[in-house]
Amino acid sequence: MDEVFLAVILLVDATIRVATPLVLAAFAALYGERAGVVDIGLEGKMLAGAFFAAAVASSTGNPWLGLLAAVAASVALSLVHGFACITHNGNQVVSGMAINILVAGLAPTLAYAWFHQGGQTPLLPASARLPQIHLPGVEALSPIPIVGPIYREIFDDANVLIWLTVLVVVATQWVLTRTRFGLRLRAVGESPAAVDTAGISVTKLRYQAVIITGVLTGVAGAYLSTAHGAGFVRDMTAGKGYLALAALIFGKWRPWPTLFACLLFAFTDAVQVRLQGVPLPVVGVIPVQFIQMLPYVLTVLLLAGFVGKAVAPKASGIPYVKER
Amino acid sequence: MPDTPTTAPTPPALETRGVNKWFGANHANRDVSLAVPKGTIHGVIGENGAGKSTIMSIVYGYLPADSGAILVDGRPVAVKSPRDALAAGVGMVHQHFMLVDPFTVLENVLLGAEGGVTLAAGMERARAELVRLARDYGLEVDLDRPVGELPVGAQQRVEILKALYRGADILILDEPTGVLTPQETDHLFRILRALREQGKTIVIITHKLREIMELTDNVTVMRRGEVVANVRTAETSKEQLAELMVGRKVLLRVEKAPARPGPVVLEVSGLTVRDGSGVERVKGVGFSVRAGEIVGIAGVSGNGQSELLEALAGMRPVAGGSVRLRGEELADRPGLFNAKALRGLRVGHVPEDRQKVGLITSFEARENAILGHHDDQAYNGRVLMDRAAVLSRCEAEMEAYDVRPRDARLRAANFSGGNQQKIVLAREIERNPDLLLVGQPTRGVDIGAIEFIHKRLVRLRDEGKAILLVSVELDEIVSLSDRILVMFDGRLMGEVAPQDADERRMGLMMAGVEAAT
Ligand SMILES: Nc1ncnc2c1ncn2[C@@H]1O[C@H](COP(=O)(O)OP(=O)(O)OP(=O)(O)O)[C@@H](O)[C@H]1O
Ligand SMILES: [Mg+2]
Numbered sequence: 001m002d003e004v005f006l007a008v009i010l011l012v013d014a015t016i017r018v019a020t021p022l023v024l025a026a027f028a029a030l031y032g033e034r035a036g037v038v039d040i041g042l043e044g045k046m047l048a049g050a051f052f053a054a055a056v057a058s059s060t061g062n063p064w065l066g067l068l069a070a071v072a073a074s075v076a077l078s079l080v081h082g083f084a085c086i087t088h089n090g091n092q093v094v095s096g097m098a099i100n101i102l103v104a105g106l107a108p109t110l111a112y113a114w115f116h117q118g119g120q121t122p123l124l125p126a127s128a129r130l131p132q133i134h135l136p137g138v139e140a141l142s143p144i145p146i147v148g149p150i151y152r153e154i155f156d157d158a159n160v161l162i163w164l165t166v167l168v169v170v171a172t173q174w175v176l177t178r179t180r181f182g183l184r185l186r187a188v189g190e191s192p193a194a195v196d197t198a199g200i201s202v203t204k205l206r207y208q209a210v211i212i213t214g215v216l217t218g219v220a221g222a223y224l225s226t227a228h229g230a231g232f233v234r235d236m237t238a239g240k241g242y243l244a245l246a247a248l249i250f251g252k253w254r255p256w257p258t259l260f261a262c263l264l265f266a267f268t269d270a271v272q273v274r275l276q277g278v279p280l281p282v283v284g285v286i287p288v289q290f291i292q293m294l295p296y297v298l299t300v301l302l303l304a305g306f307v308g309k310a311v312a313p314k315a316s317g318i319p320y321v322k323e324r
Numbered sequence: 325m326p327d328t329p330t331t332a333p334t335p336p337a338l339e340t341r342g343v344n345k346w347f348g349a350n351h352a353n354r355d356v357s358l359a360v361p362k363g364t365i366h367g368v369i370g371e372n373g374a375g376k377s378t379i380m381s382i383v384y385g386y387l388p389a390d391s392g393a394i395l396v397d398g399r400p401v402a403v404k405s406p407r408d409a410l411a412a413g414v415g416m417v418h419q420h421f422m423l424v425d426p427f428t429v430l431e432n433v434l435l436g437a438e439g440g441v442t443l444a445a446g447m448e449r450a451r452a453e454l455v456r457l458a459r460d461y462g463l464e465v466d467l468d469r470p471v472g473e474l475p476v477g478a479q480q481r482v483e484i485l486k487a488l489y490r491g492a493d494i495l496i497l498d499e500p501t502g503v504l505t506p507q508e509t510d511h512l513f514r515i516l517r518a519l520r521e522q523g524k525t526i527v528i529i530t531h532k533l534r535e536i537m538e539l540t541d542n543v544t545v546m547r548r549g550e551v552v553a554n555v556r557t558a559e560t561s562k563e564q565l566a567e568l569m570v571g572r573k574v575l576l577r578v579e580k581a582p583a584r585p586g587p588v589v590l591e592v593s594g595l596t597v598r599d600g601s602g603v604e605r606v607k608g609v610g611f612s613v614r615a616g617e618i619v620g621i622a623g624v625s626g627n628g629q630s631e632l633l634e635a636l637a638g639m640r641p642v643a644g645g646s647v648r649l650r651g652e653e654l655a656d657r658p659g660l661f662n663a664k665a666l667r668g669l670r671v672g673h674v675p676e677d678r679q680k681v682g683l684i685t686s687f688e689a690r691e692n693a694i695l696g697h698h699d700d701q702a703y704n705g706r707v708l709m710d711r712a713a714v715l716s717r718c719e720a721e722m723e724a725y726d727v728r729p730r731d732a733r734l735r736a737a738n739f740s741g742g743n744q745q746k747i748v749l750a751r752e753i754e755r756n757p758d759l760l761l762v763g764q765p766t767r768g769v770d771i772g773a774i775e776f777i778h779k780r781l782v783r784l785r786d787e788g789k790a791i792l793l794v795s796v797e798l799d800e801i802v803s804l805s806d807r808i809l810v811m812f813d814g815r816l817m818g819e820v821a822p823q824d825a826d827e828r829r830m831g832l833m834m835a836g837v838e839a840a841t
Binding site for chain 2 (some may be wrong): 186
C-alpha cells in the first residue's frame with residue numbers, strides 16, 4: 001500500500017517537473033494568441049533561452065544571470081517576430097518557423113564555437129543551477145501519513161521556477177479577466193478594428209503581448225537547461241514548443257484548461273518514462289520507441305476527437321490592416 | 325468655403341476646411357468643407373463612393389487626411405487617431421460595427437475607457453452611467469449579454485452607448501439604418517431626437533431620402549469627392565436632393581409594365597431549413613415563382629428569409645420538403661442541390677451579405693467577377709487561366725454597371741459598398757440565369773444605383789426570367805414585386821398583391837398578427 005502511494009506521489013512530482021516548461025510555453029503562447037499573434041516559434045525561443053541560460057551560467061557561475069540572458073535572447077527573438085508580423089504584416093507562421101530553424105542551427109553552432117564540446121555546454125555544477133526551495137518543517141511533518149510524504153516529495157525542494165510558474169498561472173487568469181490590460185488584450189485578438197476605433201494602439205498592444213511571450217519562453221528555456229537539466233544539449237526542447245501550442249488549443253485559449261492540458265501531457269510523459277522496459281501484462285515489454293510516442297499520440301487523439309470545436313480568437317494570425 | 329445654411333451665433337460644433345484625401349490616384353475627398361451647427365441633426369448624402377465615409381473617418385481620426393483642417397466648436401484640433409477625436413468629444417458609429425462579439429455589452433463599452441488598471445471599479449461606474457443613459461435616451465440593452473448574441477438594432481445601441489460613455493458631444497453615424505428593420509429605425513430616430521434635445525450634435529450619413537426629410541435639420545450633398553450643396557432640409561425636397569446627388573433627374577419610382585408570367589420555374593413545398601445550431605428557421609414553406617415575374621419575400625430580418633434564400637442557393641442543407649426547378653426535384657439530390665451544380669442549372673444568386681459571401685474582398689475585382697465561374701471554358705486555356713479574357717469580361721461588366729472607379733485590378737475591399745454590390749450583380753445577372761435569387765440587392769446602395777439595379781431586375785423579368793427577391797426594405801418589395809409573400813417566424817403569412825400592400829397591413833403581417841385574407 002505504502003509503496004503504491006509513494007509511487008503515485010513520485011509520479012505526480014515527475015509530472016509537475018515535466019509540466020513546468022510546457023506550462024510556461026503554453027501561457028507564453030496564450031498571451032500572444034489572445035492578442036492575435038500566433039507564435040509557432042515557441043520552440044526556437046525556448047531553445048535559445050536554454051542555450052543562453054546554460055552558456056551564461058556556465059561562464060559566470062551565476063544561474064540568475066543565465067536566466068536574465070535567456071529572457072533577453074528570447075525577447076529579442078520575439079521582437080523580430082513582432083517586427084515581421086506586427087509592423088510589416090508578415091505571415092506569422094513563416095516568421096515563427098524561420099525562428100525555429102534559425103535557432104536549431106545557431107545554438108549548437110555557438111555552443112561548439114564557445115565550449116568545444118560537440119555542440120553542448122559543459123555540465124553545470126549545482127551552484128550554477130537555479131536553486132530548489134527548501135521548505136521548513138519537513139522533518140516534523142514527515143511521520144504524518146499522507147500529508148507528510150506529499151509535503152516532502154512534492155512541495156519541498158521544488159525548483160524556484162516551479163513556484164514562479166504557479167505564480168504565472170494564477171496571475172494570468174487574474175490579468176486576463178480583471179485588468180485593463182487583459183480586457184484590451186482579449187479585445188485585440190478578437191477585433192483589432194474595435195480596439196483601434198476605441199482609441200487604443202493595436203500595434204503597441206500586440207508588441208506588449210509578444211514581449212510577454214518572449215519573457216515566458218525565455219524562463220521556460222532556462223528551466224530546461226539550468227533547473228531541470230544541468231546544461232544545454234542540442235535539440236533539448238524536443239518539440240515541447242509544439243506540444244505547448246497543442247495544449248493551448250486543447251485548453252481553448254483559456255488559462256485553467258490550458259494548465260490542465262499541460263499537466264495531462266506531462267503526466268503521460270512521466271508514465272512513459274516509468275513504462276520503459278517494464279513488462280506489462282498480456283503485451284510484455286513494449287519497445288521504447290512506442291512508449292515514447294505516447295504523449296504525441298495522445299495529442300493527436302485529443303485534438304482530433306475530444307476537444308470539440310476549438311474557437312480560436314477571431315483575429316488570431318491575421319495582421320491588422322485598416323480596411324473597410 | 326460653401327455658405328452655411330444656418331447662421332448660428334455660436335461657432336459650428338464641427339467644421340472641416342478644405343480636406344483632401346487621396347487613395348493612390350483616387351481623389352476621394354476634394355477640398356471638403358462643411359459645417360455642422362451645434363445641437364442639430366445634419367445629413368450627409370451622396371452617391372456610392374462620393375467620399376462620405378472617408379471624410380467622416382478623417383474627422384474621427386481613423387484615416388489621416390492629406391491636407392485640410394478640422395475644427396470642433398470653432399477650435400482647430402489635430403486628430404491623429406480616434407483617441408484625439410474622442411478627447412475632442414467626437415464619437416462615431418461605423419458602417420460596419422466595431423464591436424468585440426464575445427464581450428458583454430458592458431465590456432465593449434468599457435474598452436478604452438476602463439478607468440484604472442483593474443476593471444472592478446470602472447465596471448461599477450459604467451454600469452450606473454449606462455443605466456442612466458438607457459433611461460434618458462431609450463438606449464436599452466442587456467448589459468451582461470455578449471454583443472454577438474444581440475440583434476443588429478441592439479448592437480447599434482451599444483455603439484451609440486460607447487460613444488456617449490466616452491463623453492461624445494458630436495455623434496457621427498455612418499449609414500446606421502442600412503441594416504435596421506423599420507421598427508428599429510423608428511427607435512433609433514427617437515434616440516437621436518432625444519440626443520438633439522440634450523444639445524448633442526449629430527451627423528448622419530444615409531442613402532434614404534425619406535430619412536433625411538424626416539430627421540435632419542440641414543443636409544450636405546457630396547458628389548465625386550466634393551461638397552456640391554449645403555441646404556436646409558425644410559427648404560428642399562426629395563426630388564431636388566436626388567438631382568443634386570446624381571447630377572441628373574432620378575426616377576424615385578420603379579416603372580414597369582404588368583408581368584406576363586410564363587411556366588413555373590421554381591416550386592417549393594413544405595420546405596424546412598435549420599440553421600447552424602439546429603434551430604428550425606424555415607418551417608414548412610411553400611410557394612412558386614414563374615418565368616417573367618418577380619416574387620418578393622417581405623419580412624422583418626431574422627424571420628427565416630436569409631436561411632430560405634441560402635437553402636435555395638444550395639448553401640445550406642434542407643431539412644425537409646421539396647424544391648423543384650423546372651419540374652425537377654432537387655431536395656434529395658445533393659449532387660444537384662449545391663451552389664456549383666445550381667450555377668450549371670442556370671440559377672443565379674446575389675447573396676444578402678456581399679462582403680462575406682458575395683465577394684472575396686481581398687481579391688481583385690476581375691477575380692471576383694468570375695467567382696464560381698472560374699472553371700468555365702471561356703476563362704481557361706489548356707493549363708493556365710486566360711487572364712486577358714477575365715480582365716476583359718470584368719471591364720465590360722464594370723462599364724455596363726457603371727462601377728466606380730473603373731479599375732478591374734482594385735481589390736474588392738477598396739470599392740465602396742454600392743460599387744461592391746454592382747460587381748456581384750453584374751456577375752450574376754450577366755450570366756443570364758433562368759432563376760435569379762436576390763437578397764437585399766440595394767442595401768447601402770445610393771439612389772442612382774438603386775434606380776439602375778431596379779431597372780436591370782425589371783428588364784431581366786421582362787426577358788422572361790424568374791426572380792425571387794428577399795428584402796427588408798418594404799418600399800423595394802412593393803415597388804419591384806409582382807407578388808408579395810410575407811414571412812414571419814419561418815412561415816409564410818400569406819400573399820399580397822403589390823397594389824393592396826399598404827404599410828399598416830404589411831406591418832401587421834410582418835409582425836405575425838394578421839394573415840392575408
Ligand atoms: N482604404 C481604401 N483604399 C483605397 N480606396 C478607398 C479606400 N477607402 C475608400 N476608397 C475609395 O474612396 C472613395 C470614397 O469612398 P467612401 O467609402 O468614402 O464612399 P462613400 O461615400 O462612403 O460610399 P458608400 O455610400 O458606398 O458607403 C471610393 O472611390 C472608394 O473606392
Ligand atoms: Mg460609406
